[in-house]
Amino acid sequence: MPEWPTDAVVSLHHNPKWVIKLELRMSSFHCELNSTVDLGYGNFGCTHYRRRCKIRAPCCDEIFDCRHCHNESKNSMEINPIDRHDIPRHELKRVICSLCDTEQEVQQQCFHCGVCMGKYFCSKCKFFDDDISKQQYHCNECGICRTGGEENFFHCNRCGCCYSLFMKDSHNCVERAMHHNCPVCFEFLFETTKDITVLPCGHTIHLECVKEMHNIFSKFLVIIGWCSFLC
Template sequence: MEDPVNLGTNLHLQGSNAESTTQAFAVTEESKLEEDHPIHEDDEPVVADTVNSETLDDGSLKYGCSHYRRRCRIRAPCCDEIFNCRHCHNEAKNDINVDQKERHTIPRHEVQRVICSLCGTEQEVRQMCVNCGVCMGKYFCGVCKLFDDDISKRQYHCDGCGICRIGGQENFFHCDKCRCCYANVLRDSHPCVEGAMHHDCPVCFEYLFDSMDDVTVMPCGHTIHKKCFKEMQQHLQYACPLCFKSVCDMSKVWEKLDMEIAATPMPDFYQNKSIWILCNDCGANSEVPFHIVGHKCPKCKSYNTRQTRG
């Protein structure tokens, strides 16, 4: 993993016990569709619970891959090859051993053909096999071309996101400004950031919107992989890599810096020297006395600052 960006000389201090205050949101199952692929009534997500139970369970959870348990494979429209799922395709076609000119990602919304894993019949995308009648996925979304036998994930399709997510639709709401789904507890409290997840993780650079790894929202509103956020903290980085705002309560650390500065008088040559600083937390520009240990924002009392001019 890439090392987190150095987030300011005062935000990587040893011994900080600050707790994370990040917030979670719904995890994606499939990627966003292009706007020129409208949703049709026949494409609505279906959880198979009304078909014959024997047909429904025939081979259930016995087929699939590490990404999905399903009873079909897909034919990639880009290379006309067969894979268990789009993730299997993307991993194979973007492997380091593949010629860079040949690497590509499947246009998943263009998938039109699937192959039943039980009888081998190739057919158009649909939930029930036209030949043997088996249910190829207890959860099926014709919009996302998604099949999954593991319905414990509580998948649902979000029209706002244009993709399928997991966790139960009743537990999440779609924020039109952030253009993603958040837990209901954040409806009136999350900081809105335009297209909050429509960018790469600032640490590992994987695109967040359709990532299969858990993503968390920092207090500033920017998003990051949860595992990358934890690794940042393990490397004593406590500020957002994008805007440099503190991502947790740093008040105890600021108190320790107060004591360290009080115990470290500057030489006479620097006694009357002042500099201008910008506070990364509140955005205030201030003139403060120069000190080798750190510079405190007079407005919000944060040491998460940077020198702008001497």
């Protein structure tokens, strides 16, 4: 195996991406490297997801780590209100491998270097995630991927969303219960990545928003109730 200059080794040590690329190119010299599928696992992604690919947004033809990164960037205060938009998530057609930078059609395994770009992959949502501890699953009725394990949830057709099995026979149905913005932070609840709680009245809200509101208005809410205050 060839020897590398000390300065090259140091620079590579501080850049995991180039270490991985070097391993890919020198794989014939590494008898212990039997597969490239798991290379880079956990080393790539953004604040929203761990994954080994980026996406090319079909709406603006720009590259982002994920749809949330796109939406945050394209809906910021610096963007002209006329130009603000969310990515049409199901129209995604191109991804870029984070290890070899090859742009390609949406698929779980990079056709160029062979790496798995996401241990969880949904071809319907064009979604990748290396953190499978979330127990992701695709709900056909919701039309998107959910977390928490399919065996732990049911889809309520009237509410139009997935709820915990513990609520199956006890929740109050509200038509399209999560198809609205959180009444506190105004994020669209149906596609949020944050935890959601269902109020006794059947309305939905971010769990962290409930806690924040309770800390601020606890005495007031005891008197009038949550739904009277928020709805």
